[in-house]
């Protein structure tokens with residue numbers, strides 16, 4: 150399988166060649182030259198597979214340059230009940246992403262797929278745990294080293310650190326805004342004592358952290374000398390690992406693909422990484438009726454799917470909300486969907502995303518003066534959207550607690566609220582649970598008046614000793630710190 154850049158760069162690298170990289174050299178994102186196809190018969194044969202074996206079947210279609218036996222060993226090492234053990238009462242850890250039916254009535258069935266049972270209690274573990282094992286495997290083959298540099302507002306950083314801790318040849322340098330993460334998130338990252346994990350608390354906001362990562366990535370000589378890699382949301386291996394749980398969700402909710410059964414998914418969305426995996430699953434032939442993007446007050450994606458206008462937000466227009474992992478000003482994976490929407494016309498994709506840089510967005514509504522009329526085809530792709538507010542989250546957390554006796558987190562609450570607006574009779578609606586409530590306890594306390602339950606082992610998290618370095622938001626200082634600790 151070869152990969153192409155959304156902006157048309159001539160090279161067509163393999164899976165392993167893009168595993169450790171970020172953007173394509175032309176600033177585009179990589180996608181397969183052709184989506185591998187899964188027939189309905191093949192899909193039905195996958196019903197009996199364990200999650201790890203299903204992951205192998207899906208991934209081997211994309212990672213054709215990894216020997217099958219090696220890939221199979223990697224998925225079996227990654228997707229175990231021990232790693233994804235933070236289940237709710239009544240959930241089977243062996244299922245990895247257990248699916249539960251919340252309600253079934255004339256309006257259709259509403260279901261919740263747990264993706265947050267991994268070590269950091271958010272869905273980012275689903276891909277990051279695999280990435281950690283893939284990196285270690287790829288590096289071991291040629292004895293190389295990798296220094297991962299990242300910026301986090303909370304969930305990505307901890308998922309990356311728990312996936313890479315103790316891995317041979319890998320170090321993680323994670324920048325986070327000093328004193329801006331929740332107490333739980335801070336403790337989760339800073340309590341790691343593994344010598345290959347470096348937490349840098351930057352005196353600034355998340356954007357300062359991200360700017361420093363960009364500055365380092367743009368210094369190609371430094372990047373090469375220090376073997377810097379990234380694991381941000383555009384990483385292709387992360388997206389492809391996420392494709393698997395759409396297949397699992399479909400298979401858990403249905404009995405026969407050949408008989409024409411479909412499902413819909415509602416996905417709490419920020420950078421469009423999670424739902425992009427759903428789009429890819431559908432392009433492979435998974436019978437998905439609707440893919441619904443749920444946003445919070447930061448509604449860049451909802452605006453596009455309602456109007457055809459993509460308008461990135463300025464920092465001052467980006468709200469700090471109670472579903473903070475979706476507080477984004479632009480959706481970094483969105484370009485992958487736009488590439489397909491425009492029939493893979495890379496010249497137009499490049500022009501549109503150049504326009505994002507100069508004018509802050511583009512318009513595909515087809516109105517006079519717009520940049521195109523492809524918006525009407527969004528429907529063909531089955532996308533829909535909705536948004537929610539802080540009050541909606543509070544109300545939804547209460548309702549779900551009252552009606553079904555389970556506590557959901559704030560991001561999942563955005564999903565449930567929007568899912569209920571998009572139900573169709575006869576089509577199960579699966580909401581992806583993207584975090585456990587314990588991670589965002591402040592809002593749970595506000596909604597329910599009680600603390601969210603913590604999985605075993607997390608009770609005294611905040612009391613553990615913490616290990617981190619406070620540094621000014623100064624790229625030169627941080628580059629020097631990394632260089633002094635890479636051993637290169």
Ligand SMILES: *Cc1c(COP(=O)(O)O)cnc(C)c1O
Nearest residue numbers: 304418419420421422423474583
């Ligand atoms: C990262 C994250 C999201 C958003 O996912 P995207 O792939 O960026 O769309 C939603 N909820 C939680 C809890 C997250 O950590």
